[in-house]
Amino acid sequence: MRHLLGLQDLSPQEIEGILRTAAAIKAGDLNVSGSLRGRIVVTLFFEPSTRTRTSFELAARRMDAQVVHFDVGTSSVVKGESLLDTIYTLEAMGVDLLVVRHQASGAAHFISRHTGCAVVNAGDGMHEHPTQGLLDLFTIQEHKGCIEGLRVAIVGDILHSRVARSDLFGLTKLGAEVTLCGPSTLLPRDRSGEGSLPLHGVRITDSLDEALEGADVVIALRLQRERQQSGLIPSLAEYTRFWGIDASRLSRCKPDVLVMHPGPMNLGVEILPSAAYGPWSVIREQVTNGVYVRMAVLYHLLAKGGENQPQGITEAHGGATDRSLLPVGRR
Secondary structure, three states, X not given: OOEEOOHHHOOHHHHHHHHHHHHHHHHOOOOOOOOOOOOEEEEEEOXXXXXXXXXXXXXXXXXXXXXXXXXXXXXXXXXXXXXXXXXXXXXXXXXXXXXEEEOOOOHHHHHHOOOOOEXXXXXXXXXXXXXXXXXXXXHHHHHHOXXXXXXXXXXXXXXXOHHHXXXXXXXXXXXXXXXXXXXXXXXXXXXXXXXXXXXXXXXXEOOHHHHHOOOOEEEEOOOOXXXXXXXXXXXXXXXXXXXXXXXXXXXXOOOOOEEEOOOOOOEOOOXXXXXXXXXXXOHHHHHHHHHHHHHHHHHXXXXXXXXXXXXXXXXXXXXXXXXXXXXXXXX
């Protein structure tokens, strides 16, 4: 079994290997057309998605895989079928790889332990979103050449963001200096224990001006109101006043700063048009690069195979699994 469940489990060398493959595919130096012919890839999304789902489907089709989107809303899930039985059903149909997005943290890990299919985590609850982390790293590397030593500010709803977790794992493993910034109620509290963020050496501040000072890269995060408890921020207007990224605030950064956002943007809340569409923005490039990075991931999981398989792209151990994922009789 080979999976991509999170960047926490990959070594710097394994991350760089995927980035090199993506660069080779984008440059036309690695022809992966036909490399997944005869393979079946299923996108299994229990949460809405535009960029991730579409780019995975495009990536798989460009490699000549058969692609099936599993429509949760018209499936037996609405009749009460458990996640495990859904996976068993798809596996029985001869599926090779499952791209899974689920609202429960640990869902991808849970699936990987109960199937012979390859599993790619396309976002699980507040845990990780590894391919978003990889495409962010790829975009930064394209512009800056090297990630080591860069000053990166991740701003916004850190506490609920799976993107922040994957970005932080990837950036720190490749040697970036990371600052986390946001309201104190949306910053991570747990600095130790299994599954905690790698906060050693990471600056944490609620001052946006402090976080942006001398930054090479600014990653604005979506304010995830659907995952928040009430009362974590006084109002959207106050959030924007203190933590919204705009052109005037970017003057504190390096002149060649990159402005990034994983999307979808709450335009006018965590990022304003002057920053989102300004000369610093590489947000559209992130979307473009997402296809190449996901092609690279599929190539490593399904096309390379055997002894060339990166050892880090395997089933992760541990990881909290929501017991609601189990069939009723097995909880």
